[in-house]
Amino acid sequence: TTKSVCVCVCVCGGGGVMYWCLELQEQQCFESKKMYFLSLQEIVLVEGSRVFESWKRPPPPVFMEYFFFNVTNVDEILKGAKPIVTQVGPYTYREYRYKDNVTMVENGTMVSAYNTKSFVFLLEKSVGDPTVDNITTVNIPAWAAMNKAKISFFRSSMLNMWMNSLRTGLFTTRTVHELLWGYEDSLLVKISTTNREVEKDFGLMIKKNGSNDGEFVFHTGEQNYLDYGRVKTWKGQRQLTFWSTNESNSIAGSDGSAFHPLLNKDERIYIFTPDLCRTIYMDFEKDVVVKGIPAYRFTPPSSVLASKEENPANEGFCVTSNECLGTGVLKVSPCRKGAPVVASFPHFYLGEDKYIDAIGGMSPQREHHQTFLDLNPTTGIIVRANKRAQVNILVGRVVGFPKTKNLTETIFPVMFLNESVEIDDASAMRVQKLLLITKLVSNFPLFIVGLGGIMLMIFIVLLFRAHKQKVRSLITTSLLPNSAANK
DSSP states (O other), X not given: OHHHHHHHHHHHHHHHHHHHHHHHHHHHHHHHHXXXXXXXXXXXXXXXXXXXXXXXXXXXXXXXXXXXXXXXOHXXXXXXXXXXXXXXXXXXXXXEEEEEEEEEEXXXXXXXXXXXXXXXXXXXXXXXXXXXXXXXXXXXXXXXXXXXXXXXXXXXXXXXXXXXXXXXXXXXXEEHHHHHHOEEOHHHHHHHTTOTTSOSEEOTTTTOSSEEEEEEEEEOSSSOGGGTTOEEEETTBSBOSSSSSTTTTBOOSBOSSOOOXXXXXXXXXXXXXXXXXXXXXXXXXXXXXXXXXXXXXXXXXXXGGOOTTTOGGGGGGOSSTTXXXXXXXXXXXXXXXXXXXXXXXXXXXXXXXXXXXXXXXXXXXXXXXXXXXXXXXXXXXXXXXXXXXXXXXXXXXXXXXXXXXXXXXXXXXXXXXXXXXXXXXXXXXXXXXXXXXXXXXXXXXXHHHHHHHHHHHHHHHHHHHHHHHHHHHHHHHHHHHHHXXXX
């Protein structure tokens, strides 16, 4: 009968599906891993891979904002008063970055490249014209020269004489453009007559427009996806030489442009930063969503710039045993030709109160001054990022220079930068599609298991009905002879 055929089909179909359900349950993990493996084959730094071209020339626009601290009470500071500054900015530039001279090395297991950057000013995103707006700030060339000359009575006396004759002050007023991209400094010109190694021009970003940080050699990630984008050497070196311990001199992690896929919340992200002359690290903070893409937010904890008392591992960053600064600041003079340059987060965010309180106008805020990375955990792609750092100069009384006699040691803020990027709409759509395909393929076995379960339930219901119908038929048949006899 039709019902018998239906039952037979359901028995065979349901049994077959259940067999495959059991098989798929065992293979679900394997298939998911296989899908991830196929994805990982595309996330490698080799010609023809899905990510190679975007790694060489990232499509999302990058913006660099500069904020300066304008000093408003120079005369009072020279008499010993607390410095007062006013934040001026942003002066915004579109940053174009690309990998130059890309070459496969070490039999294709590594890739060599130079990170080249260029900047174009954007008036519509800025508070003013950098060629017109003036900023009063510390005279960095003068402080650098005094810091070097103080060890010699002859040098300090000569420098004093030059500074007086040139009327070089401890503070200077220059345009934003000059402070960033360079100007000829009269004191440096004078010093260069006796020392040809001294350059006549000074600027915070001098020679950094259209230039690079030196050669990087990266792991491709082909042999191990965890090595994707990891820096092997910088300028031919596996270790830095600026600091006093191997841990402090280590070159670890990526350069900040690529991160391995399949991230988890428990891991620590390492980034080698030439600007800071060291490797920093970030920890997971929270889940976020950017343009429909799920991401993990990683941020640097306070331990990155903690004092040696709070984090003994940071003792290696002390220039000397007597020059260990407190929490929230890092003296980078070893890699800045001895200049008293100190790095920090903007407004001394995550720093000790003594640095914040020493300067009028400081107001650290997490929203505006925190550095963070938003990474999609499946692909490792950067969907949003803000790199924020502040340049400071260590000022104070310098032996042999009477102009500094009323000053107390202060970490003086000059300017801070905010380098930001957010994934563009076209790239976001591609990532969303990739994540959707990955999710569908990895969840396909679950769909089959669910379908098998539904068919099994239908099979059981039909089997029960067929059995019930058979019982009724038997009862009816057994009653028929008795009915005939009665007639």
